[in-house]
Amino acid sequence: xxxxxxxxxxxxxxxxxxxxxxxxxxxxxxxxxxxxxxxxxxxxxxxxxxxxxxxxxxxxxxxxxxxxxxxxxxxxxxxxxxxxxxxxxxxxxxxxxxxxxxxxxxxxxxxxxxxxxxxxxxxxxxxxxxxxxxxxxxxxxxxxxxxxxxxxxxxxxxxxxxxxxxxxx
Numbered sequence: 001x002x003x004x005x006x007x008x009x010x011x012x013x014x015x016x017x018x019x020x021x022x023x024x025x026x027x028x029x030x031x032x033x034x035x036x037x038x039x040x041x042x043x044x045x046x047x048x049x050x051x052x053x054x055x056x057x058x059x060x061x062x063x064x065x066x067x068x069x070x071x072x073x074x075x076x077x078x079x080x081x082x083x084x085x086x087x088x089x090x091x092x093x094x095x096x097x098x099x100x101x102x103x104x105x106x107x108x109x110x111x112x113x114x115x116x117x118x119x120x121x122x123x124x125x126x127x128x129x130x131x132x133x134x135x136x137x138x139x140x141x142x143x144x145x146x147x148x149x150x151x152x153x154x155x156x157x158x159x160x161x162x163x164x165x166x167x168x169x
Contacts, residue, residue, distance in 0.1 A: 008159040010152055012120035015043030019114070030081035037074035038109035042119045044070045045102065048132070050125025063124045071105055072097040078108055120152075127151040131158070 019039040022028050028036075044067040046052075054060040075093035084092055096104035106116050117134060131152040135144035152158045 007162050008153075008156075009162050010120055010158055011160050012118055012152075012158070014122060015039040015119050018119065030077060034074070034077050034081050035109070035112040035114050037070070037077050038105060038112055038114045039119055041067070041070040041074045041102075041105050042109060042114070042116055043122050045121045046124065047102075047121070048128055049121050049123065050128060052125070054125040060125065068097070071102065074105065075108065078112075127153060131155065133157065 015036075016039075019036040022033070022036075044063070046063055046067055049063075051060045051063050054063070072093060075096050076089060079089035079092045096108070109116055129151045130147045130149050133146045133148055135146065137143050148155060148157075
């Protein structure tokens with residue numbers, strides 16, 4: 001007998017689900033790799049995770065280091081893809097990577113069509129409670145942020161049903 005159970009998953013996806021890793025020994029063109037690298041940098045974002053409560057503290061710090069490195073690599077690959085070389089590419093990337101909020105990552109990922117708001121940060125610590133909902137952009141592009149009690153994975157607005165077959169005898 002087959003029962004159909006309805007489970008839920010978050011609507012946002014992890015970076016590798018939207019932008020898969022390269023195959024083993026595969027070197028992809030920058031036109032493919034730059035969006036992947038921006039998605040990875042977004043996925044390693046610490047905002048929206050419990051990184052500051054991770055024990056041991058070194059694990060939270062390691063995540064920050066990974067996020068910074070991912071941002072720098074994405075920006076440097078972007079600079080090279082734009083045709084910059086040497087010190088020009090390094091300076092362009094380094095100036096943008098030094099910006100703490102990651103705003104440049106959002107802006108540059110948009111250029112490549114990477115959907116920033118659809119990428120869920122990789123877990124690092126407990127799931128954030130409360131979580132945030134973003135309102136639609138106004139005419140200037142600003143969005144209202146609303147804090148919602150509970151975790152994203154339990155929010156009906158932030159999740160979608162997935163059907164799984166459960167075989168029982």
